[in-house]
């Protein structure tokens with residue numbers, strides 16, 4: 425996913441001379457081909473994220489479309505005020521390509537694990553937040569970033585994530601993709617939780633439970649219309665995210681439903697990481713497993729929630 | 744640098760790791776934690792066997808050092824550009840509480856790209872913290888490549904001087920010279936000290952020496968592993 429997104433920057437740069445790549449201090453050789461072809465538009469500016477965001481704002485004011493790239497935690501926490509003021513307040517078309525969203529950098533510990541990035545980016549007015557699920561979707565998403573007005577935060581996964589997105593679904597920023605039509609349950613996912621939801625849905629199907637999946641690649645702006653459509657007739661709404669429980673996809677979905685429905689809210693299960701820093705290392709997969717986000721743990725949580733709510737919960741109707 | 748600091752300079756006692764009068768040391772370039780873990784284990788802060796668990800799911804030793812998890816680690820680092828500010832706070836606290844401990848902060852040369860380092864430097868000078876030492880691992884390389892390419896630092900000694908530090912330069916691989924310089928802190932009474940240690944990244948392992956591709960390398964071929972064994976055997 426990461427290589428694909430990087431190569432797309434090169435591709436976009438070839439098509440549009442406004443496109444810049446700005447890295448802080450990425451790995452040796454990052455976008456080498458682009459640095460050869462467009463040396464003036466391939467900028468490596470040092471471990472100075474706060475400065476780089478401000479500098480990108482200045483470049484964007486003059487018509488460039490900077491794609492700023494570094495590790496997710498340093499693109500969010502480290503330079504939050506610059507993102508808020510320089511990018512969001514000025515509503516400038518700077519793209520933040522965040523490597524290692526979620527627990528990708530599990531072995532590197534809490535300083536490198538981006539577990540609240542969706543919340544803090546989503547909180548900012550004018551910011552768009554996108555979490556593609558695989559490399560193919562990342563490529564389709566990058567195509568859409570060229571002319572989008574305002575800043576975009578792009579949360580990338582590890583790379584090598586199984587390809588589950590489909591070309592025929594296309595990609596439009598802010599338009600959720602219904603991967604499986606709703607049944608007893610609707611799972612709403614973002615990023616690489618989609619793969620786990622698909623596997624969980626298969627496990628549930630074996631138990632006779634029909635589970636739909638709505639892939640919310642864009643967490644902000646949230647596709648509320650698609651959400652309301654998809655929850656029709658379901659008994660349980662489940663959100664899945666590689667993120668702390670506050671402020672992420674689960675929060676966004678709950679807020680949207682409260683705002684739209686006000687009452688008669690669906691039974692909801694929010695599956696996420698716990699509200700704490702991870703003091704375990706290992707791998708992304710092992711940490712997700714530890715926190716109940718393996719496909720089988722997801723399926724089990726859903727079965728339990730359904731059993732608990734099997735008391736006559738009314739079928740949901742969106743208005 | 745870590746070796747001399749932990750073996751010859753720091754006044755620390757593994758049997759009393761929270762002694763209020765212990766010297767404080769922060770590895771601000773936290774990604775260099777393997778060296779730190781080896782030294783802390785060697786000094787007896789935790790059993791040597793912990794080293795085998797490095798980065799394992801239930802290990803205390805992650806890819807960056809964590810405060811509260813690893814005995815002897817004074818601050819969680821890994822996000823670059825934090826250590827010197829924390830060090831200023833520790834050093835200022837020593838002054839305010841009339842304690843005699845010293846604070847040493849080890850920084851990378853790429854790390855000092857961060858503006859926060861220079862904010863901390865001005866703060867240290869403002870308070871005349873001569874109980875604070877910044878050690879800079881000046882290996883002239885950062886992640887992408889040479890510091891000179893990414894963000895030139897020169898004239899580096901002049902920069903620290905103009906920020907109010909007493910500056911020493913030393914060959915960071917010369918154990919005797921390092922020891923001498925570190926034992927003479929503060930270099931100037933009333934000023935924080937900056938020790939610029941000229942080093943070669945990956946020194947002692949030919950494949951790694953001054954090779955940017957080696958930074959944070961985690962997949963090694965068999966022949967690279969053999970080369971490491973040979974290089975370590977030479978020590």
Ligand SMILES: Cc1ncc(C[n+]2csc(CCOP(=O)(O)OP(=O)(O)O)c2C)c(N)n1
Pocket residue numbers: 449450471495498502772774821822823824850851852853854855880882884885886944958
């Ligand atoms: C705030 C922040 N930005 C980026 C990184 C990613 N990073 C880890 S090590 C490194 C290069 C550090 O270079 P330097 O300080 O010279 O260390 P050395 O070359 O000695 O390893 C970078 C960019 C980080 N850890 N923290």
